[in-house]
Amino acid sequence: MGDLLEIIGGVFLVLGSITMLLAAIGMYRMPDFYNRIQVATKASTLGLLQVALGVGLIMPGWAPKLVVLFVFILFTNPISSHLVARAAYFTKVPMSKDTKIDKLKESISKAHLKTVKTKA
Amino acid sequence: MKNNALMFLTLMSVWVLLNASLDPTLLAIGAGVSLLISFAFCSKCDVISGINLSPKAIAYSFMFVFVFIGELIKANISISKRVLAPSLPINPGIVQVKTKLKSKVGRMVLANAITLTPGTFTLDIKGEDLFIHWVDVKSTDVDGATKEIVSTFEKYLEVMYG
Amino acid sequence: MDKKFMVALLVAAMAVILFPLFQSFEGGTQLSELGQYYTQNGVSDTGATNLVASVVVTYRGLDTLGEVTILFLAASIISFFLSVSKDDRIENRTVMSVTEILSTASQTLVPIIVLVGAYILVNGHLTPGGGFQGGAIIASGTLLMFLANPNHKLNHTIIHVIESTSGIAFVAIGVIGVLMMDGGFLSNKLFDLGTPGEVISAGAMPLINIFLGLKVGTELSNVLGIFVESQNEK
C-alpha cells in the first residue's frame, strides 16, 4: 500500500516537472511578454499543484499543510501574474505584431490614475 | 463583528491545518494569535461575509471546483499543443467582456478562474468590464467574447455569491 | 583598453583563483568537531529539535544580538536618509489605481500571511523556521498591504512600541540569564527545558524567537513604510 502511494506520488512529481518544462519552452517560444506570462501562469500553477499532490501522497503526514498550500497557490498565482501583466501594460511593454485587437487601449483614460492625499 | 468572527474562524482553521495537530496548547496559542490578527487587520473587511452558505450554493461550489480543475487541465493541454507546434499558432489580442456579478469576491474568483483557463488572461478589471488577453481571439465584439469566456463560470458564481 | 574586457579579465582571474578551492573540496564524510558537539549535545543542552535554531538562539545568541543590532542600524540609517521633512511634503500624489482584484484578495491574504508568520515563529524551535524567517514573512504581509493600498499609513507609534519592547525584552532575557542562573548571558535554562518536540519546551527559546520575530517583522515593515512615504517628497 505504501509503495503504491509512493509510486503514484512519484508519477505526479514527474508530471508536474513536465508541465513546468513545457512552461519553460513556452517562455522561450512565445513572441511577447503577454503571451509568455499566459503560459507561465497556467503551467506553473498546475505544475505546482501536481508537485504538491505528489508530495502529499509520498508523505501523508504533510497533507494538511499541503491543503493550505493548494488554496494559497490557487489564489496568489493568478493574482500576482495579473498584477505583473497590468503593470507591464501600463508601462507600455510592447505587444507582438500579431496582436489583432486592443480594446483596453480605447478605454484607457484618466480613470486609472488616482490622486491621493499625502498628509499623515 | 460578524466579519471579525468569520475571519477568526478562517484563521483558526488555517492554523489547525498548518499545525496538523489538536494539541490544546497549540490550539490556545492559535486562538490568541487569530483573535489578535482578526481585530488588528480586519476592521472593515467584508470579503468572507459575501459568501452565500445556502445548500444550493455549497453544491454549486463543489461543481465549480470540478469544472475549474477540468478547465485548468484543459488549459495546460491546449497551451502545450500551441507551444510544441512548430508553427506556433497564436492569434493574440485584448478583448472586453462584461460580467453580471455584483459582489467583489465573485468578480475576484471569476478573474482568477479566467486567468487559469485556456488561452485567456485577465489584464485589467474596471467595474463590470474585464479586459482579457486572449491567445486565440475568436470574436472581437463584447457579447461574443463574453459568451465564449465568461459564461462557463458565471452561472456557478452567480449562485455562489448571488 | 575596453572596460568590458577589463571586467571580464578581472572576473576570469577571480574564477581562476577560486577554482582550486572548488577542486580541493571533497565533501566531508564527517562533521567538524564543533558540529559534532552541537549535533550530539544540542538536544540535551537546549531541548530544541531544530539544531540550527539552537545554534542561532542559544549557543551563538550573542551573535544574534549583534545581528539584530545591525538590522536596527540599517533601518535607522534608512529612515534618517529617506525621511521627508514637513516643508518638502507634497499635498497630493497621483498613483495608479489599484485593481479591484488585489484590494479584495488582500483583505483575506494579509491576515493569513501574518498567521503563517506567527506559525513559523511559534514553532521555530521544532521545525525549520525561527525568529528571522517569521519576521520576514510578517513584513511581507505589510508589503502586500502597501501594494493593495499605496496610501496606507502605518501606525508608527505602535510599530515603535512593539519594536523597542521586544528589543528590550530580548536583552532582558539575556541579563536575567546572567543574574539568576549560572548559564551566563542568554541562558536557555531560564525555564524548564521540557520534553523535546512539545511547543512549550526548550526553555527560553520560543520566547526569544517570538521577540526576535516581532522585532525583525516590525523593523522591516518600518523600512517598507519609509520607502513608500519617501515618494511624497517634492
Added chain:
Amino acid sequence: MDQYLGQVVMAIGFILAILGLYGLLSQKNMIKMILGFSIFTTGVNIIMVAIGYVKGGTAPILDAEGNAVAKFVDPVPQALVLTSIVIGLGVTAMMLAYVMKLYQDKKSLNINDYKDLKW
C-alpha cells in the same frame, strides 16, 4: 548521486558568485548593480552551505519525537548563512535607499553620471 551533491551545489554557488560579480562590475544601471550584488551574496551563501555538507546527511532537525537521525549535516554553517542573509538584506535595503536619494538628486540611475568623488 549523493556522493557528488556537495560538489554540484558548490559549483552552482561559484557560478552564481562569478555571475553576480560580473553583473556588479559591468552594469551601468545602479539598480542592476544591486541585483548583481544580491546574486553574488546568494552565491557565497550557497558555497557556505555546501562546505557544511556531509555525505548522506540530512537537515539538522530532529523528528517530532526528538530522536536523532543517523547523520546530520553541519548546523554551524547554516546558522552562519542565516546571519549572512539577514545582514545581506539590511545592506541591500540601505543600498536601495542611497540609490533612491541619488535619483531624487540627479534624476539618473547611470553610475557614470556621478563623478563627484572621482579624481
